[in-house]
Amino acid sequence: MSTILKWAGNKTAIIPELLKHLPTGPRLVEPFAGSCAVMMATEYPHYLVADINPDLINLYRTITEDCENFILRAKAVFESFCLAENYYRVREAFNYDHEINTFHRAVYFLYLNRHSYRGLCRYNQRGGFNVPFGNYKKPYFPENEIRAFAEKAKRATFICASFDETLNMLQPGDVIYCDPPYDGTFNGYHTAGFTDDDQYHLASILVRRSSEGHPVIVSNSDTSLIRSLYRSFIRHNITAPRSMGVKAGDGKSAPEIIAVSKFASWAGFDPASGPDRTVVHGV
Incomplete structure (x- = not known):
């Protein structure tokens, strides 16, 4: 099952590897919703x-x-x-018509996502969606995916909140999965972006939550910064498909890390292969 949205960093391609590191629990907490690929691929009660x-x-x-x-x-x-002119009319209304209700804004958001260039979600500093028309012959309408999502969403609570606000709402037994904007790649999916300071802040919270007994699993780029921030976690190196943030000539894949807190490793899988096991996907 693909996702409703086209999304930079969609986890669909690495779900088989990711599932190995997600332990059981009463609730999965995701502070970075993205395409909801992980929610759709798992069976947590909440x-x-x-x-x-x-x-x-x-x-x-x-x-x-x-x-x-x-x-x-x-x-x-x-x-x-x-047509292109229709796309720009919808984008203009989405950005500047403050009379649009939340229902029609949701309709327009899906339309823009499926018709925009490479399905990017990008905003300018004024908060305007600014991705150009994608010029697709027949954009896919995800009807089956929408229905499947609505069924799974009966178990979910959706909130608009920052990652630190979300992680302050943890309950005993919660499993945490974080898929933040990757270090060194496109991070303008929201006006504020995602800086190195945000990466540091997120990691400090996750290390603390892990020490309190919460299983924590994090996806990110395989960079020196990320390796340093999650040095107390068990790191699993993978090569994942990526269409953005890859230098010309480097192909369509990039090294990534799945960092797993030691508590998660005890609860969910066998960590006997060590902290730097390499698994290759999509190449």
């Missing part, structure tokens, strides 16, 4: 799914609350607005 991007959370809440009406309206927009 989910707390958060993101700082209000458009993303609004889409997920709207589908959860009114799935069939959303499909009806979104499909009509896909069928009626297929």
